[in-house]
Amino acid sequence: MTVVVRTEGLRKVYGSTVALDAVSLEVAEGSVYGLVGPNGAGKSTLLGILAGLRRASSGAVEIATPRRRVAVMPDTPRFDPWITAREVVDLARALTAPEVPLAAVEEALAEAGLADVAARRVGGFSRGMLQRLGIAATIVSGPDLLMLDEPCSALDPLGRHEVLELVSRLGRRATVLFSSHILADVQRVCDTVGVLREGNLLYQGPLDRLLEDHVKPAYLVRLRSAPEPVIRSLRAESWVVGVTEEGRDEIKVEVSQVAAAETGLVSTLAAVGARVVSVEPVAADLESVFLEITS
Amino acid sequence: MSIWRLEWYRLFRTRRWIGLGVAYVLFGFLGSILTKYQDVIFRNVGGGIKVIAPPPSVGQAIGSYVSNASQIGLLVAVVVAAGSLGFDARPEWAAFLRTRVLWMGQIVLPKSTVNALAAAAAFVLGMLAAWYETVILIGPVDVPGMLAGLVYGSLYLAFAVAVVALSAGLARSVVGVVGLALAFLIALPILGQIGVVKPWLPSELVGAPVALVEGGSAASFLRAAGVSVAATAAALWTAARLLADREI
Numbered sequence: 001m002t003v004v005v006r007t008e009g010l011r012k013v014y015g016s017t018v019a020l021d022a023v024s025l026e027v028a029e030g031s032v033y034g035l036v037g038p039n040g041a042g043k044s045t046l047l048g049i050l051a052g053l054r055r056a057s058s059g060a061v062e063i064a065t066p067r068r069r070v071a072v073m074p075d076t077p078r079f080d081p082w083i084t085a086r087e088v089v090d091l092a093r094a095l096t097a098p099e100v101p102l103a104a105v106e107e108a109l110a111e112a113g114l115a116d117v118a119a120r121r122v123g124g125f126s127r128g129m130l131q132r133l134g135i136a137a138t139i140v141s142g143p144d145l146l147m148l149d150e151p152c153s154a155l156d157p158l159g160r161h162e163v164l165e166l167v168s169r170l171g172r173r174a175t176v177l178f179s180s181h182i183l184a185d186v187q188r189v190c191d192t193v194g195v196l197r198e199g200n201l202l203y204q205g206p207l208d209r210l211l212e213d214h215v216k217p218a219y220l221v222r223l224r225s226a227p228e229p230v231i232r233s234l235r236a237e238s239w240v241v242g243v244t245e246e247g248r249d250e251i252k253v254e255v256s257q258v259a260a261a262e263t264g265l266v267s268t269l270a271a272v273g274a275r276v277v278s279v280e281p282v283a284a285d286l287e288s289v290f291l292e293i294t295s
Numbered sequence: 296m297s298i299w300r301l302e303w304y305r306l307f308r309t310r311r312w313i314g315l316g317v318a319y320v321l322f323g324f325l326g327s328i329l330t331k332y333q334d335v336i337f338r339n340v341g342g343g344i345k346v347i348a349p350p351p352s353v354g355q356a357i358g359s360y361v362s363n364a365s366q367i368g369l370l371v372a373v374v375v376a377a378g379s380l381g382f383d384a385r386p387e388w389a390a391f392l393r394t395r396v397l398w399m400g401q402i403v404l405p406k407s408t409v410n411a412l413a414a415a416a417a418f419v420l421g422m423l424a425a426w427y428e429t430v431i432l433i434g435p436v437d438v439p440g441m442l443a444g445l446v447y448g449s450l451y452l453a454f455a456v457a458v459v460a461l462s463a464g465l466a467r468s469v470v471g472v473v474g475l476a477l478a479f480l481i482a483l484p485i486l487g488q489i490g491v492v493k494p495w496l497p498s499e500l501v502g503a504p505v506a507l508v509e510g511g512s513a514a515s516f517l518r519a520a521g522v523s524v525a526a527t528a529a530a531l532w533t534a535a536r537l538l539a540d541r542e543i
Contacts, residue, residue, distance in 0.1 A: 048542075051390070051394050052393070053393060053542065054542045055542060067397060068397070070394075072394040074386075074387050074390045074391070076387055077387055077391065078385060078387035079388060080301075080305065080388065082305070082308040083308075087296050087301075087304075091296040091298075092391075092395060093296075094296050094297050095297075095298075095392075095395035095401075096395050134391075137391070
């Protein structure tokens with residue numbers, strides 16, 4: 001595994017406030033790394049240090065990609081209001097990769113969904129449009145490493161969907177490091193995740209492993225009949241850890257052994273005469289795992 | 296698109312060039328008229344007070360322009376340059392530029408050069424206007440002296456813009472940059488009260504056009520010109536270093 005971004009014991013202190021504490025990050029080449037954490041966790045500070053906009057109080061930063069091949073997007077991009085969207089993207093191209101043909105500007109604008117407003121001055125752009133423009137300016141040079149700070153924070157659901165699709169596509173040709181406090185976004189596009197809280201990196205590794213490690217085998221049972229007899233019957237089973245009512249006609253069954261549940265759950269439901277609509281395993285989601293490891 | 300072009304667009308699309316043009320060209324035209332008709336003006340607005348003034352001279356006419364240009368014109372030039380060089384006042388825009396260059400000189404040099412050229416162009420246009428009016432109203436102007444004055448005056452404006460760049464490395468807000476630059480530029484003539492230092496100071500170049508059309512020697516300003524060139528380069532280099540060291 002080639003590591004593109006590595007930090008060793010990174011620490012950042014503002015006066016008496018510790019913004020980052022001994023953060024050792026590793027971003028593998030070709031990965032889509034999601035940096036998650038609540039507001040104030042230190043995500044922007046960490047990205048700022050990696051981007052060269054801030055200096056660490058101590059620790060080391062190593063970026064294996066040449067500086068010109070790294071593109072950074074701040075969380076709320078803003079530009080001089082009197083330049084056009086096309087000029088912003090072209091300026092980004094000219095500064096970072098002048099060898100890239102002009103056609104790349106139009107392609108980047110189209111990919112960010114701004115082709116129709118390319119000639120408009122950005123002074124009248126909404127926050128969402130500015131964020132898309134920031135993305136276009138970031139991808140125009142075809143970077144090898146992208147650092148995106150909260151790229152979806154100002155977007156509506158459709159815009160978010162489109163940008164996440166874009167991040168997903170970018171992940172096939174570059175390494176992407178992006179921060180977000182929207183866990184569903186991270187779960188959707190990232191293969192690696194780092195969980196940051198109060199300046200500490202609590203977890204770092206493949207997203208799948210994180211979910212597997214924290215998953216508690218459970219099943220969601222939808223019923224058409226009253227749940228009480230079913231709950232009583234299930235609680236009597238040795239392989240059942242807990243049964244909770246999730247809704248009026250739904251119960252969640254947490255089990256200790258998946259194999260026992262797979263053979264015993266349906267027969268237990270049948271024995272009690274329950275009218276079963278569906279039985280499905282509960283997938284682990286990042287939000288519940290996040291809450292678990294940050295609490 | 297480049298930062299060079301961006302700065303030209305900034306001057307024209309935000310109409311800052313009008314401010315520069317008005318400040319210099321207006322005083323260029325007014326200077327000679329005020330000098331020529333000063334006795335008439337005093338007679339009409341002086342409430343019967345009789346003012347005896349010497350006959351208007353070429354030096355007086357050019358001096359009137361230079362005096363206004365070095366105050367109002369310089370103030371406008373400093374504000375315009377600070378609006379460009381104080382890019383750290385908007386951190387998001389600063390982040391866009393900073394993460395796309397390998398060293399800060401790539402930002403500081405084009406911004407400073409374009410602003411210095413714009414200020415110098417406005418100064419030269421004002422001087423040409425003053426020259427024309429003076430020839431029409433008062434008398435012939437010494438051409439070599441006038442040309443040398445144009446060069447020295449432009450050199451001082453380049454130095455002033457470099458001071459703005461240096462101030463942008465020290466202060467973050469545009470107001471702070473303007474204040475610091477003006478304080479520095481005002482401090483120089485005060486420093487000039489020390490006789491031995493005076494001929495070396497860039498601020499000496501402000502009065503060069505007047506001295507030269509009155510028959511002064513261009514060589515007497517070479518020391519100030521040399522210091523201005525060196526100080527301009529040093530200020531720009533220091534500005535780039537200070538900006539590179541600043542966290543956003």
